[in-house]
Amino acid sequence: MRFTTREFLIFMHKRSGFLALTTVGVVMCTAGLMPSVSQAAGSVDGEKKGSYAEEHGLTVDDVERINALNERALNLSQPGKPLGALPPGAIGSLGDSESAGGRVTPPAEPLDSMPDPYRAYGGRATTGISNYIRKWQQVYSHRDGKAQQMNEEQREKLSYGCVGVTWVNSGPYPTNKLAFASFDENKYKDGLENTRPRPGETQAEFEGRIAKQSFDEGKGFKRARDVASIMNKALENAHDEGAYLNNLKAELRKGNDALLNEDGRSNFYSALGNTPSFKDGDGGSYDPSKMKAVVYSKHFWSGQDSWSSSDKRKYGDPDAFRPDQGTGLVDMSKDRSVPRSPAKPGEGYVNFDYGWFGYQVEADSDKTVWTHANHYHSPSGGMGPMQVYESKFRNWSAGYEDFDRGTYIVTFIPKSWNTAPAKVKQGWP
Secondary structure (H helix, E strand, C coil): CCCCCHHHHHHHHHCCHHHHHHCCCCCCCCCCCCCCHHHCCCCCCCCCCCCHHHHHCCCHHHHHHHHHHHHHHHHHCCCCCCCCCCCCCCCCCCCCCHHHCCCCCCCCCCCCCCCCCCEEECCEEEEEHHHHHHHHHHHHCCECCECCCCCHHHHHHHCCCHHHHHHHHHCCCCCCCCEECCECHHHHHHHHHHCCCCCCCCHHHHHHHHHHHCECHHHHHHHHHHHHHHHHHHHCCCCCHHHHHHHHHHHHHHCCCHHHHCCCCCHHHHCCCCCHHHHCCCCCCCCHHHEEEEEEEEEECCCCCCCCCHHHHHHCCCCCCCECCCCCEECCCCCCCCCCCCCCCCCCCCCCEEEEEECCCCCCHHHCEEEEECCCCECCCCCECCEEEEEEHHHHHCCCCCCCEEEEEEEEEECCECCCCCCCCCCCC
């Protein structure tokens, strides 16, 4: 069954809450239908999926609204702007009127309200934003063992969609500095040398496609998890930053890890000290042993350099955002969340997709669960209400034409926060 027309999307938006939970809805910030094995991360050539707009009947204006709102949120994370202490209403929407397509902060939910089960379909479970808030309060909100009601500031962050889910769980707006990926240089060279462009495919399209296929999200995810594990060992019994760094170097030395050779000023060694909640008296209070390393993910487009050729902005920059072959680190300093440029009139691409992982201990990556969302919350606007998803890794890592890079990012949150439970059960029935 295929849902491709805008009329059907509007129809589904107006249906009952049951249908809203059970259907495969609009996807703007997340992967959609459960992919086959060949469509998963590291898949072989043959994957052919359209953009979000093509797949789900969204207009170019819809995409522009999403990207503009994301850009506004991104601006708040720049130096000199507050990261984790935004007052209610500080984040402007695209318009105060819901009919204009503006973002709306969802209402508060009583702390004692229990969430309903999510509706599962294939590799993804779906729920509405209000039900996610109820679940978050019961399961994710705990601070020092006590459940907390999601306050207005947190609900405003959450209403931004996919990035909102990561934002509300990680504390500050995601800065993406400690990102990891896996790129197979030999596969890329072999693809260029031993395959030819498809019929009608330009050289730029060909090179961008081969580069995209040379990334392995499964391996990138594993690298990020391994690094987070090393960091968590280093955090144990370290009551000042100097002790943590000494422990970290000792752990890296044990495994002969290439990160040991990073410059002392690199993002890797400065990550903990640059985490706002590490300095917060209600968080880490400058005590590393009170922190834990967790993981989230970002999908985005490589051709962001305004000085590069238009072909690279349309079809990808094979040389951009490649990981260091020794450490797996990706230099994200040039990531400005610029979306893919349209190759033809009428095309529109969203600028990014975020998925929250936390610190799950499931060894099999395909059994891990990623929390993300479709788009910002606009219950009476053109976008419709925000839906929250829990997806298995294959579902999360399968991409669309909007993205050709998938990174897995390590950050820190206080151990007293329960936004990263070790065990996540998809759908929480």
